[in-house]
Amino acid sequence: xxxxxxxxxxxxxxxxxxxxxxxxxxxxxxxxxxxxxxxxxxxxxxxxxxxxxxxxxxxxxxxxxxxxxxxxxxxxxxxxxxxxxxxxxxxxxxxxxxxxxxxxxxxxxxxxxxxxxxxxxxxxxxxxxxxxxxxxxxxxxxxxxxxxxxxxxxxxxxxxxxxxxxxxxxxxxxxxxxxxxxxxxxxxxxxxxxxxxxxxxxxxxxxxxxxxxxxxxxxxxxxxxxxxxxxxxxxxxxxxxxxxxxxxxxxxxxxxxxx
Numbered sequence: 453x454x455x456x457x458x459x460x461x462x463x464x465x466x467x468x469x470x471x472x473x474x475x476x477x478x479x480x481x482x483x484x485x486x487x488x489x490x491x492x493x494x495x496x497x498x499x500x501x502x503x504x505x506x507x508x509x510x511x512x513x514x515x516x517x518x519x520x521x522x523x524x525x526x527x528x529x530x531x532x533x534x535x536x537x538x539x540x541x542x543x544x545x546x547x548x549x550x551x552x553x554x555x556x557x558x559x560x561x562x563x564x565x566x567x568x569x570x571x572x573x574x575x576x577x578x579x580x581x582x583x584x585x586x587x588x589x590x591x592x593x594x595x596x597x598x599x600x601x602x603x604x605x606x607x608x609x610x611x612x613x614x615x616x617x618x619x620x621x622x623x624x625x626x627x628x629x630x631x632x633x634x635x636x637x638x639x640x641x642x643x644x645x646x647x648x649x650x651x652x653x654x655x656x657x658x659x660x661x662x663x664x665x666x667x668x669x670x671x672x673x674x675x676x677x678x679x680x681x682x683x684x685x686x687x688x689x690x691x692x693x694x695x696x697x698x699x700x701x702x703x704x705x706x707x708x709x710x711x
Contacts (some may be wrong), residue, residue, distance in 0.1 A: 454540065455481070455520045455526040456504075456548045458601060460562035460594045461577070463553035464612040465528065469501045471623065471646045472630065473526040478638035479631045481524035491518045502527045507534040519545065532597040533604055541604065544560055549629060550601045553612035554709045555591050556696045560684040563587040584692050588699045595703050611708070613681045616648055670697065 455470040459465035473484060484502045488494055497504055504511055512534070515527065533541075533548075540546035558643050566578035566587070581587045598683045601607060608629040615622045623643045627634040636645070688696065697704070697711050704711055 453524045454546045455524065456546055457526055457528045458548055459530065459551035459674055460553055460598060461530050462558045463551050465529060465617065466501055468551040468553060469528045470601055471642065473625050474642035475630045475632045475639060476524060476526045478642055484525040487518050487523055487525045497527055504529050507537040508530050512536055532600040543604065545595045545701065549608040549626060551610055551612055552598050552707065554593055555700045555703060559591045559649050559696055560687055562590060584695065588696060616681060619647060631661050
C-alpha cells in the first residue's frame, strides 16, 4: 500500500509527513527513502520528504511498483486527487491523510517565506509572491485542492492547529488510521520525537541524518518550526486581513475557522 501524506503548503506538511512516515514504520511498513533508492525512484520522489508532486499516472505508476511487490511506505504531495489516485483509494491500494491550516495563516507563512527566499537568492514556488494579492491567489489554488480532498471518502483529515494544540489526541488518531498501535514502543517513540515542543532541541542519540537533493538537510523532523495558530491577526494590517477574509469567503467557515 502507498500511504499518501497530502496537505496544503505551509500547513506543517513536512512535520506531518515525518510523523506519518515513522508511524508507518511502527506499523510494519518500509522506509520510503530506502524504497526510493532500491527502486530507482529519485526522479519521481524528490527532496528529503519523498515528494511525488503530481498524482498523474506518469509519476504515480513507477511509484506503484514497489507497492505491488508488497511494500508499504509513505510519500508526500500538495497535489489534488487524480482519477488514478481515486481508483487506488477505492481498491485499498492507497491510504491518504490530509493536513490543512487556516488559509490566512498559510498566506502569511507563504508570503514571509517568499521574502526570505528572495533575500537569500533562492528560487522556489514562494519566491515569486511579491505582493499580498499574489499570495492570496496562490493559496486559493490549494483551497480548491482542499475541497477536492474533502469529497473523497475514507481519507483521514486533520488541521494543523489541532495537531499543534492537541498533539497527543491527534497523533493517537493518526496512528490508528495508519494501523499502528499507539501504545507500541515504536509508535510512542515516533510520537514523542515529533512533539512540537522539542523543535530545535538536540536530536536523540542515533537519530537519522537525512540528505536533501541539495545536500545534508539535518535530522529527521528537525526542520519543523513552532507556529502560532493566529499570528496573522497581529501581523497582517487591517486592510490585508479584510482582503484575505473576503478572498477566502466561505472556505473559512467550511474549514472551521472564525472570521
